[in-house]
Amino acid sequence: MNVMVAEHIGFCFGVMRALNIAKKTKERTDKPVFTLGPLIHNPQAVHELEELGIHPINSLDEAPGGILIIRSHGVPPDVIEKAKEKGFEIVDATCPFVKRVQEYARKLCEEGYRVIVVGEENHPEVIGIIGHTGGKAEAMNKRRIPVIEDRDRIGMVAQTTQSIENLKLAISYVVERVKELKVYNTICNATYMRQQSTKLLAKEVDLMLVVGGKMSANTSRLVEIARNEGCETYHIETKEDIDPAWFSGKITVGVASGTSTPDWVIKDVVEYIKNL
Template identity: 40%
Template sequence: MNIKLAKNYGFCFGVKRAIKIAESTQNASTIGPLIHNNEEIMRLKKNFNVETLEDISHVSGTKKAIIRTHGIPKQDLQFLKEKKVDIIDATCPYVTKPQKICEKMSKEGYDIVIFGDEMHPEVKGVKSYASGKVHVVLHVSELAALKLSARVAVVSQTTRKVEEFKEIVSYLISHYKEVRVFNTICNATFENQDAARELSKESDVMVVVGGKNSSNTKQLLHISKEFCSDSYLIESERELEASWFEGKEQCGITAGASTPDWIIKKIIEKISNFKV
């Protein structure tokens, strides 16, 4: 069986930056998981004593706090400042961008529409920077129920599919007088999704590697399944099953933006040793 990696996959700029910050800081705590990859989080804890606080209320006694790649709500950042915690900001610059846009446009009187998952930490943070009316939608069908003013500004969660964002934008433009559109989908997301799409078209089986709570990884799985029904999402080589590869000739592998190379190498090694 031939094993082929996607043209673009794995660690994005923002995640690489956050990992370097955590490794150089050491003996610190992150507010929420630094990235959506449990294996890498455990490595940082073991080798660099980087702990994870699941909630801002657990910050008592913390001297150094690393802001996760997804960012945190504006009020939580203020809370850390009031507690005199040494703040190390590892928020991805691509996430900081929609935060600033929402803050600016809401001050100028625009209603804000955020395309994304309202429960995702990135969206929670972005939403907190809007001082006026702000709505979070995941599907174009949700827009009809919104009561928006004539002036609307729309941004996207950085890891969403561009095709779906276009649907949101198209609806808003056709229903409202003034719509400011800010394409805040990360370039790495575009590239990884395109590469997964192309590889899945020529594969008998696809393995998508990444955190199961990672938005961009789940998008890769969804795209892969469109063209290759035998597509699987795993976090480590321990989840691989030999039966997935029986009778297959072409195995494609892609990985989410929070997946380090050392995990991908282990997965390739184990697949290579399967007798299929």
């Protein structure tokens, strides 16, 4: 089986940074170390952290105290304040590019704009961004389209893992309805490069496997992009998810991954396919 791997693949800067922060934090302390939610959206990477003694919690009430690492997606400011009140030492592993979106959203809100975040309303990154506007910003996506009035002054940012196509759709929808629209293109460059390389690869292969956590927004976006190119595509987390029947009649298989997928998981998938 011929295997082609996307040009841009594996961990992005923000994910590597968050993992390094978590590991170094554990190395320097005997205190219990927690992350509020999974540090990144990849079960295999999170499991490795748990083996090191870094445990995810879903609520501040689940731990008596210790060190709390803020996930790469960020959190609303009030969450950090509540954690401090409970006695947690805070280590902030929020991706710097996510912090930039939070700052732009806050700035737009202070300037009097009605702030729209192009992204999934239930995604932790978007929840965090909205939190930095005091809850005033609104999420916008294909399922959730705000009512726009011509007197509105709209400020727009995007979840860092959104596709450029989704941002363009949001801009075109809003710009026809208002006289003032201020947009910050906050899609992460690493995300964009992975989307572009996935799109190009999907044009060249008979089958695409996109490797990454099922909860990973950027991985799901790659699946959507590959399928939009008309390529048969499957979203897998590890080689154990692969069905050999998928490869019947196929000559060339493409492999892409989200920004939170470990290299060793990608290598296992590639080797598995080559040995079919």
